[in-house]
Amino acid sequence: MPAPAVVAENLRKRYGETQALDGLDLTVAPGAVHGLLGPNGAGKTTAVRVLTTLLRPDSGHASVAGCDVLRQPADVRQKIGLVGQNAAVDELLSGRQNLVMFGRLYHLGVAAARRRADELLERFRLADTGGKPVSKYSGGMRRRLDLAAGLIMAPAVLFLDEPTTGLDPRGRNDVWDAVRSLAAGGTTVVLTTQYLEEADQLAGRISVIDHGRVIAEGTPDSLKRQIGADRIDVVVRHTADVPAAAALLARVAGATAETLPEQRRVSAPVRDRMAALAALVPALTAEGIDAEDVVLRRPTLDEVFLQLTDKKEVVA
């Protein structure tokens, strides 16, 4: 087995009363895309800051691309790219001037830095606006520029902290495409996100983080299997039908159904999506339940967390 690209062992970091990292462990295989999934305040940014040499942990060890983040920070910085949670670009420079400056600070020659800047502007659909000052950019344009700056050197390990927060669907797709093409080129990517869907789309493995520690880890599929995978919802037209619909759904799905009477909605986890749907629709008609809508959907992050915090320490 090749040496891991990222290793973190028992990282701890305390801010006053807040234990931001509480014994975080992480192993990322080289070339993998690894998702750190967690709600606000889970410790994702703190973990990324430790791994990118910006923050010293109170205790624990970490290494990135074979270099210790505490003892060889300069070597780590040679090998990483960072796209932080807030767009870290110079407002008073144009997009192109930003990229050329960062390229020069990565020790590219003037011509090479300019060439790279133009390539990246093209790739992130900023070629037209590359000459404008960043203070005139929209949030999404800033974000894309920020990402471009993180990719100047084609780093061995790229850290992305909530890279698609605040982007429109097209901008989000740009980021996803960039991540996929980097991964195809062998770059290891560690990305944090609050969106299960994003982790699902991009990551080969996911670590679910809460209160500064990993509470579940695995491939998206294995995690979803653990969590109860997809859900099926039935919305009925009359509130009076809710109990009957719940009983029916529980029978079809083989699991307890939750009821939300005020929304006239019942919901249950399913394993075999098609079979459940095929059985459910005729049964609704047969029992004379007037259904307004039947929805097959992924669990929301809320549901995942409720599940996971119920039964701690899932290892899938």
Next chain:
Amino acid sequence: MTALRWAVADGWTVTLRDLTHKANQPVQLVINLLFSVMVLLMFSYLFGGAMDVPGGNYQEFLVPGVLALTMVFGIEAMFTAVSTDVNRGVTDRFRSMPMAPSAVVLGRCAADMIDAVLALTALVAAGLAIGWEWHNGLPSALAAFGLLLLLRLAMLWMGIYLGLVLRNPEAVMALQILVWPLGFLSNAFVSPGTMPGWLGAIAEWNPLSATAAATRELFGNPGWGGDSSILLAVGWPVLLIAVFCPLAIRRYRDLSR
């Protein structure tokens, strides 16, 4: 050796960044230059008639004062630049890159010193136009400019330190307001001897006063200068740098706490 070469190259990249800021905002640049010139002209024409300076006219007295005051304004520009970079995460990006950490600060200092030379040039031109001149020859005049730039450097290190400590935008406003009393509580515009006792004492000890008095001496302009003013004009900035440079470096390291 190569490490040093890269540190210099990185510093120069940062200097270019700051010069590009100015080139991108030409109006701002002109306004900044005009501002000090305007202060000079305003005081010269408003108070020139009312002021009695022993052994010379008020213009001769005023120009070195405004030169020194303009050097003090450097604190504000540096403070704003440093706190903006920290708040926007640009400092974090620099810190995550394989560049020399010293380059961030030294590059900015270099850019600001260029700025200071520009400001001095504009003021000297305006000063010459209203009848000010230096009387002790070019070497003394150059020594005076050297003292002014030394004061600027001390202000830059204070600005760096304050920018790292006080990060919120309101602090920028507060500092902008506080720089003015610091400027007036000095011998830049009037003799501290005319101020109430304790204010006069503060004004006498203001580092700005030391530099203004010493430059007056070197230019051969009139003043109420003390005896040791050149020594003070070297000593004050050196002391400030000796205090704030290590503090700022420590603060910068503490960003990783």
